Amino acid sequence: MIVRLMGEGQFEVDDEVAKGLNDLDEKAGEAVERGDEEQLRILLDRMTEAVLTNGSRVPDDDLRGSDAIVPPGDLSLDEAKQLFEGEGLIPDLPSA
Amino acid sequence: MAGLMSRASTVVKAKMSKLLDRAEDPAETLDYSYEKQLELLQNVKRGIADVVTAKKRLELQETQLQQSVVKLDSQAREALAAGREDLARQALERKSGLQQQLQSLDQQTQQLQQQQEKLVASEKALSAKVEAFRTQKETIKAQYSAAEAQVKIGEAATGIGEQMADTGLAIQRAKDKTEQMQARASAIDELTTSGALEDFTSDQTELDRELGAIASKSQVDDELAKMKAELGPGEKQKELQQ
Numbered sequence: 001m002i003v004r005l006m007g008e009g010q011f012e013v014d015d016e017v018a019k020g021l022n023d024l025d026e027k028a029g030e031a032v033e034r035g036d037e038e039q040l041r042i043l044l045d046r047m048t049e050a051v052l053t054n055g056s057r058v059p060d061d062d063l064r065g066s067d068a069i070v071p072p073g074d075l076s077l078d079e080a081k082q083l084f085e086g087e088g089l090i091p092d093l094p095s096a
Numbered sequence: 097m098a099g100l101m102s103r104a105s106t107v108v109k110a111k112m113s114k115l116l117d118r119a120e121d122p123a124e125t126l127d128y129s130y131e132k133q134l135e136l137l138q139n140v141k142r143g144i145a146d147v148v149t150a151k152k153r154l155e156l157q158e159t160q161l162q163q164s165v166v167k168l169d170s171q172a173r174e175a176l177a178a179g180r181e182d183l184a185r186q187a188l189e190r191k192s193g194l195q196q197q198l199q200s201l202d203q204q205t206q207q208l209q210q211q212q213e214k215l216v217a218s219e220k221a222l223s224a225k226v227e228a229f230r231t232q233k234e235t236i237k238a239q240y241s242a243a244e245a246q247v248k249i250g251e252a253a254t255g256i257g258e259q260m261a262d263t264g265l266a267i268q269r270a271k272d273k274t275e276q277m278q279a280r281a282s283a284i285d286e287l288t289t290s291g292a293l294e295d296f297t298s299d300q301t302e303l304d305r306e307l308g309a310i311a312s313k314s315q316v317d318d319e320l321a322k323m324k325a326e327l328g329p330g331e332k333q334k335e336l337q338q
Contacts, residue, residue: 006104006262007214007269009221025099032100044100060224063232065254069104072269083103090107091264093115093257094135 002058003051004066005073011055021047021068032084037077048073111264112257122245126233129253133226136260140219143267144212150274151208153281158201165194171303178310187303197284204277211270218266225259 001018004010013021024047031039047070058064071083082089115132116125168191175183229252236248 004258004262007218007266009217021101022099025101029099060221061228063225063228063252063255065251065258066105068101069108069258071100071104072265075100080100083100083107089265090104090111090261091268093111093260093264094132094139 001067002064003055004069005048005051006069007072008048008052009060010058010062010064010066011051012058013051013055017050017054018068020050021070024050025070032077032080035077040075040077040080041073044071044073044075108258108261109254111261112253115257115260116249116253122242122249123237125249125253126236129256130226130230130233133222133229133256133260136263137219137222137226140215140222140263140267143270144215144219146274147208147212147215147270150277150281151205151212154201154205154208154277157281157284158198158205161194161198161201165191165198168194168303171307174307175303175310178307178314180306180310183303183306190303204280207273208277211273214266215270218263222259222263225256229256 001013001015002010003013003018003021024043028040028043028047031037031043051070071080071089075083079089115129118128168187172184172187172191175181175187232248232252236245236252240248
């Protein structure tokens with residue numbers, strides 16, 4: 001499947017890596033809930049690392065969407081919370 | 097709480113459908129979306145320019161601080177040579193304070209450098225995708241019926257929308273970081289001009305004045321000694337003549 005690391009680009013990873021990512025992601029969600037920024041960073045780093053090490057980069061001109069989107073590795077707890085509040089964190093796309 | 101990945105995907109999709117909902121028919125949707133992509137490309141270019149400007153300002157401050165460090169160092173030597181250990185100590189204390197400032201400025205410059213690299217990479221990816229989208233847009237317009245086009249647009253829009261959201265966030269984060277650094281740089285400027293932090297970069301500091309005083313005192317002493325030496329033999333001659 002295709003994974004986007006926000007700020008890094010898109011990567012193709014196999015099912016095994018995808019499964020590992022889901023486990024880490026679940027723990028990252030729990031870390032946000034607990035307010036544990038250190039753990040959140042560690043988990044996001046591991047997710048980023050897993051994709052960078054095991055994935056192959058998707059060319060820039062490929063228009064396929066990603067199956068999963070991983071937030072930036074240096075996401076702060078505040079930013080993570082914003083992601084869960086309304087449509088926070090990611091700014092609106094330019095509009096008329 | 098759900099995972100971050102699914103939440104990020106949901107938010108990104110919501111942003112894109114908001115954009116696509118603005119247009120009426122497929123052709124219009126494609127053109128409108130393309131227009132917005134170009135707009136975002138301009139934004140990211142501006143973002144890069146802003147980061148570069150902020151970085152230059154920090155680098156300028158760094159250079160000024162470095163010059164002050166060198167100056168304080170030689171002032172400490174001068175003071176010590178003049179037997180003023182108290183002044184030398186003062187100069188070295190200030191030097192150490194500035195060195196700490198320098199270190200933090202250096203870290204900030206590096207952070208901005210990283211932001212700049214991220215934005216440049218993001219611009220490159222967006223630019224490639226925009227070009228691919230432009231080609232696909234013309235194909236869709238020419239070859240598909242309205243119903244089929246809708247599906248194709250959806251596919252193309254997902255990929256480009258995602259990149260747009262990613263680039264949008266990169267711009268936002270770089271902007272936040274740049275503003276923080278600018279506020280800090282202004283604060284340093286302000287403190288130095290108001291004198292609260294002592295302007296080490298100005299030509300005359302208290303240390304300069306004291307050292308200047310020592311220098312002129314020793315110059316006066318030298319001249320006096322010279323004059324005495326010149327007059328001395330005359331006096332002695334007078335004495336001898338008497």
